[in-house]
Amino acid sequence: MLKNLFILAIIVAFAVTFAIGYWINTCETYLKNNYVTLELHIEKGESFSKTYNKIFEHMNTPPFFKSYLKYVYHFASKRKFGYYKADNLPLNQLIENIKNGTQYNIKVTFPEGYNIYDIAKQLDKSGIIKYSAFIDNVTNKDFVYKITGKRYPSLEGFLYPDTYYFPKSAKPADVAKMMYQNFLQKMPEDFGSKVKKLGLNTYEGVILSSIVQKETYTEDEYPVIASVFYNRLEKGMRLQSDPTIIYGVYPKFNGNLQRKHLKNADNPYNTYEHSGLPPTPICSPSKGALEGVANPADTDYLYFVAGKNGNHLFSETYKEHVNKVNRHQK
Numbered sequence: 001m002l003k004n005l006f007i008l009a010i011i012v013a014f015a016v017t018f019a020i021g022y023w024i025n026t027c028e029t030y031l032k033n034n035y036v037t038l039e040l041h042i043e044k045g046e047s048f049s050k051t052y053n054k055i056f057e058h059m060n061t062p063p064f065f066k067s068y069l070k071y072v073y074h075f076a077s078k079r080k081f082g083y084y085k086a087d088n089l090p091l092n093q094l095i096e097n098i099k100n101g102t103q104y105n106i107k108v109t110f111p112e113g114y115n116i117y118d119i120a121k122q123l124d125k126s127g128i129i130k131y132s133a134f135i136d137n138v139t140n141k142d143f144v145y146k147i148t149g150k151r152y153p154s155l156e157g158f159l160y161p162d163t164y165y166f167p168k169s170a171k172p173a174d175v176a177k178m179m180y181q182n183f184l185q186k187m188p189e190d191f192g193s194k195v196k197k198l199g200l201n202t203y204e205g206v207i208l209s210s211i212v213q214k215e216t217y218t219e220d221e222y223p224v225i226a227s228v229f230y231n232r233l234e235k236g237m238r239l240q241s242d243p244t245i246i247y248g249v250y251p252k253f254n255g256n257l258q259r260k261h262l263k264n265a266d267n268p269y270n271t272y273e274h275s276g277l278p279p280t281p282i283c284s285p286s287k288g289a290l291e292g293v294a295n296p297a298d299t300d301y302l303y304f305v306a307g308k309n310g311n312h313l314f315s316e317t318y319k320e321h322v323n324k325v326n327r328h329q330k
Contacts, residue, residue, distance in 0.1 A: 027068040031092035040084045048076035075099065083168035105165035112161045112286040113213050117251040119159055128166050129175060137172035147177055157206045157281025158183045186287045194294040198230060205293055210281035213289040214243035221312055222292025227299040239271040247282035
């Protein structure tokens with residue numbers, strides 16, 4: 001009798017083991033052989049059932065498939081919140097991505113010379129962060145102090161122009177911190193000490209770099225244009241830079257710089273009406289522009305005008321400058 005019971009127990013155990021093995025194999029095969037195309041946002045703290053339904057609600061899954069994912073695949077306990085995208089991707093790869101937190105990242109490029117309003121517009125257009133949410137964040141003085149340790153009025157000038165990959169679930173603070181850290185890495189060595197010898201503090205050096213950036217995008221011209229502005233500051237001349245006026249009109253500037261803008265003394269960024277540097281940077285300068293301001297060319301130039309080929313023509317005297325303007329712009 002005992003012998004028969006023992007044999008029966010072995011048969012039952014074998015059958016159960018076989019059934020479990022068959023069930024697991026069926027579930028694994030299902031994950032490998034079924035492809036999905038979807039966008040998925042897993043919210044922080046959402047239930048496993050909610051996540052499961054988002055993926056499998058309209059799919060014909062094997063029996064007890066939800067239990068397989070929860071207890072065998074440990075999907076319930078290891079899934080990471082965030083934004084995921086599958087484009088004809090096997091289910092097992094999607095599940096692994098969610099377990100590893102491998103989110104779908106969106107490529108965004110911010111060219112040299114973009115200001116915070118341009119950056120916010122690009123983030124909004126890419127579907128990552130709303131325009132107003134980003135502007136509110138980077139102009140929040142408490143947040144600016146928290147990540148920089150400085151009482152800057154905003155993060156203007158410190159969001160490095162580059163190509164980034166952001167998850168769609170990115171927060172404004174996360175994006176700003178990433179761009180600021182990139183700025184610190186790209187900032188030339190001894191930038192602060194070098195511009196101090198030239199009469200500027202570090203923040204003023206970034207302000208001047210942003211103006212140089214907006215005046216030219218030619219690498220060789222950065223140190224020369226920087227020298228013009230240094231020479232003007234030393235002589236007490238106004239910088240008379242159009243890009244500073246334009247920044248003071250942002251974000252309402254329509255692309256048409258008019259005489260009324262040049263005469264508007266209420267614009268604190270109007271360097272035709274106000275002496276010295278504007279109150280803040282006017283864009284995010286590149287490493288080249290920062291280098292140009294830290295290591296300006298040794299010149300006596302006080303003026304420059306754009307030539308027909310896009311490069312600038314430099315002059316030491318106003319008379320020489322007017323002649324070049326007449327020849328090349330009129």
